[in-house]
Amino acid sequence: MEQIPILKVEGCLLVSIQVDMHDQLAMALQDDLTRRVVQTRARGVMIDISALEIVDSFIGRMLNNIAAMARVLDAVTVVVGMRPAVAITLVELGLTMTGVHTALDVDRGLKLIRTLIARGDAQTGARLATSPN
Amino acid sequence: MEQIPILKVEGCLLVSIQVDMHDQLAMALQDDLTRRVVQTRARGVMIDISALEIVDSFIGRMLNNIAAMARVLDAVTVVVGMRPAVAITLVELGLTMTGVHTALDVDRGLKLIRTLIARGDAQTGARLATSPN
Numbered sequence: 001m002e003q004i005p006i007l008k009v010e011g012c013l014l015v016s017i018q019v020d021m022h023d024q025l026a027m028a029l030q031d032d033l034t035r036r037v038v039q040t041r042a043r044g045v046m047i048d049i050s051a052l053e054i055v056d057s058f059i060g061r062m063l064n065n066i067a068a069m070a071r072v073l074d075a076v077t078v079v080v081g082m083r084p085a086v087a088i089t090l091v092e093l094g095l096t097m098t099g100v101h102t103a104l105d106v107d108r109g110l111k112l113i114r115t116l117i118a119r120g121d122a123q124t125g126a127r128l129a130t131s132p133n
Numbered sequence: 134m135e136q137i138p139i140l141k142v143e144g145c146l147l148v149s150i151q152v153d154m155h156d157q158l159a160m161a162l163q164d165d166l167t168r169r170v171v172q173t174r175a176r177g178v179m180i181d182i183s184a185l186e187i188v189d190s191f192i193g194r195m196l197n198n199i200a201a202m203a204r205v206l207d208a209v210t211v212v213v214g215m216r217p218a219v220a221i222t223l224v225e226l227g228l229t230m231t232g233v234h235t236a237l238d239v240d241r242g243l244k245l246i247r248t249l250i251a252r253g254d255a256q257t258g259a260r261l262a263t264s265p266n
Contacts, residue, residue, distance in 0.1 A: 005149055005183040005214065007239045009142055014239070016138055018151045050138040081138065106140045106147070 004029050006036050012044035012113055013037065013075075014106065018051045026062045033066060037073045044113030045070045046106060050081030060095050067099040076101065076116045080109040137162050139169050145177035145246055146170065146208075147239065151184045159195045166199060170206045177246030178203045179239060183214030193228050200232040209234065209249045213242040 002025060007014040013036055015029070033045060047063065049055065055063075067077035078101045090097075101116065103109040135158060140147040146169055148162070166178060180196060182188065188196075200210035211234045223230075234249065236242035 003184060005151060005181060007147075007149065007181055007183070007214070009147075009239050009243075014140075014142075016140065016149045016151070018138060018149070048138060048140055050140070051136060081140070106142045110142075 002028075003032070006032055008036075008040055008042070009046075009106070010110055011042060012046055012110060013040065013042045014046045014048065016048040016051070021059060021062065026058075030062070030066055030069060034069050034073060037070060037075050043075050043117050044110075045075055045077045046109045046113070047077065047079050048081045048106065049079055049086070050083065052086065053083065055082075055086045055090060055095070057095060060090075060097055063097055063100050067097075071099060076113055078103050078109040078112050078116075080104070080106055135161075136165070139165055141169075141173055141175070142179075142239070143243055144175060145179055145243060146173065146175045147179045147181065149181040149184070154192060154195065159191075163195070163199055163202060167202050167206060170203060170208050176208050176250050177243075178208055178210045179242045179246070180210065180212050181214045181239065182212055182219070183216065185219065186216065188215075188219045188223060188228070190228060193223075193230055196230055196233050200230075204232060209246055211236050211242040211245050211249075213237065213239055 004015055004017065004019070004025070013033065015033065036042070037045065045066065047066065052059065063079060070077045077099070079097070080103050082102060101112060103112045137148055137150065137152070137158070146166065148166065152158070169175070170178065178199065180199065185192065196212060203210045210232070212230070213236050215235060234245060236245045
């Protein structure tokens with residue numbers, strides 16, 4: 001079962017990361033996601049990391065890459081479900097995720113994506129931001 | 134990472150099964166799901182099985198159990214993302230999933246759940262049914 005399913009929810013793509021990521025799986029996910037963005041003409045990508053206890057520089061880079069690829073395909077990327085401990089570690093380690101937006105959960109992520117699309121953020125370049133509410 | 138995340142999407146709970154299920158994990162998922170149904174007062178549960186290449190009697194029984202538990206908590210259960218090969222095998226083996234509705238994908242699942250809730254199916258008992266559209 002070495003493929004991460006990509007779900008279509010309300011015009012956005014949703015990926016829930018539950019397994020340990022390694023190079024090959026990350027590459028496959030990037031491939032699948034970019035293909036699905038084009039296929040479905042999705043304007044938003046949500047990545048749920050609620051199962052992750054640790055976000056290291058490898059995962060951080062993968063999220064950055066996905067966001068960058070989605071952006072050139074005119075889609076915004078929102079990371080949802082971050083655990084409190086992960087947020088603390090990210091800040092303490094000074095890991096930045098440029099171009100990756102975050103939201104508390106899927107519902108807020110959907111709302112944030114709609115806001116960003118309305119603002120035209122996908123094309124003008126995204127910044128690290130948290131959900132406005 | 135032995136916990137399957139439960140996402141809240143538009144008032145429903147969404148579970149994407151990506152890892153091999155075993156007894157203990159299935160029990161934990163049932164526990165978590167029922168707790169979340171009560172906590173969030175969700176009326177619908179969606180279980181994405183698009184990552185599963187095989188649905189055997191163990192998985193079938195787990196889906197039946199989840200649907201039965203959700204039903205007594207007044208929620209409907211919809212299985213989404215079934216692969217064509219899985220559908221063929223289910224019918225050929227004569228495996229029935231009583232009380233489990235199915236829909237093609239998450240979007241149709243959400244629509245089906247809304248239809249079922251409007252019809253009051255959670256309390257009157259669900260049947261094996263496919264998405265109407």
